[in-house]
Amino acid sequence: MACPKTYQQGSTVKIMFIHVPAAMLAINTYALMAVASIIGLIRRHHVSFLVAKAAAPIGAAFTLVALITGAVWGQPMWGTWWVWDARLTAVLIMFFFYLGYMALWSAIDEPEKAQDLSAVVCLVGVIFAFLSRYAVQFWATLHQGSSLSIESGQRIDDTFRMPLYLCMIGFYLFFIALLLVRARTEIRLRRAQALRRREVPA
Amino acid sequence: MSFNDPYAVYVLSSYGATALILGWLLFATLGANTRARRALEEEE
Numbered sequence: 001m002a003c004p005k006t007y008q009q010g011s012t013v014k015i016m017f018i019h020v021p022a023a024m025l026a027i028n029t030y031a032l033m034a035v036a037s038i039i040g041l042i043r044r045h046h047v048s049f050l051v052a053k054a055a056a057p058i059g060a061a062f063t064l065v066a067l068i069t070g071a072v073w074g075q076p077m078w079g080t081w082w083v084w085d086a087r088l089t090a091v092l093i094m095f096f097f098y099l100g101y102m103a104l105w106s107a108i109d110e111p112e113k114a115q116d117l118s119a120v121v122c123l124v125g126v127i128f129a130f131l132s133r134y135a136v137q138f139w140a141t142l143h144q145g146s147s148l149s150i151e152s153g154q155r156i157d158d159t160f161r162m163p164l165y166l167c168m169i170g171f172y173l174f175f176i177a178l179l180l181v182r183a184r185t186e187i188r189l190r191r192a193q194a195l196r197r198r199e200v201p202a
Numbered sequence: 203m204s205f206n207d208p209y210a211v212y213v214l215s216s217y218g219a220t221a222l223i224l225g226w227l228l229f230a231t232l233g234a235n236t237r238a239r240r241a242l243e244e245e246e
Contacts, residue, residue, distance in 0.1 A: 018220045019216070061226075068219045069220060073216065075212065076209055178228065182231055185234050188238040189242075
């Protein structure tokens with residue numbers, strides 16, 4: 001909060017410290033889920049599916065944060081809460097894929113079937129995670145390009161870059177802690193379910 | 203940032219919404235973990 005204002009954006013630049021890390025995590029969490037789903041589908045490894053399942057609510061929450069903070073930032077800077085810009089639309093559809101993925105897991109009682117179908121849904125949605133990241137490079141959209149980019153060098157002053165890095169580290173540590181707890185929860189639930197089935201044969 | 207700042211409401215509402223969502227996520231995660239641990243203990 002001690003960060004200075006910018007001459008163009010005033011104090012709204014402070015929204016960047018939550019919007020950018022949340023958006024990065026929204027996309028990267030989906031990528032993690034996709035990798036875990038592929039590993040699960042190929043290697044038939046239950047823990048991979050459970051890691052993807054554990055990551056979904058975290059990714060959905062970060063996507064929601066990115067959407068809300070983006071809308072609140074957009075209103076004073078763009079003059080509108082929302083536009084059907086390529087990046088914004090891709091992130092919104094990715095959010096719906098998160099919801100659909102979680103709904104599918106909940107809707108199917110049989111874990112083997114649920115994990116396979118939800119993994120397929122996750123892989124279908126990868127295109128929107130990819131577009132969420134690269135839409136600004138493919139099309140001239142209202143949303144600005146990447147503030148942090150290895151290819152284009154430094155595009156943001158250290159006064160803002162360092163606190164942004166600090167916030168990103170904080171968000172990533174929070175994500176890792178939540179993912180570990182949620183993965184352990186899912187493994188426990190699966191084990192309890194297996195024990196219950198062993199006790200009561202169908 | 204002072205409360206005379208015309209953008210204060212936008213910045214504070216962004217931070218507030220984020221705190222609410224992430225706080226709820228943390229609360230839900232810890233609650234689910236506790237319930238799962240109890241469920242497993244009962245089965246074992």
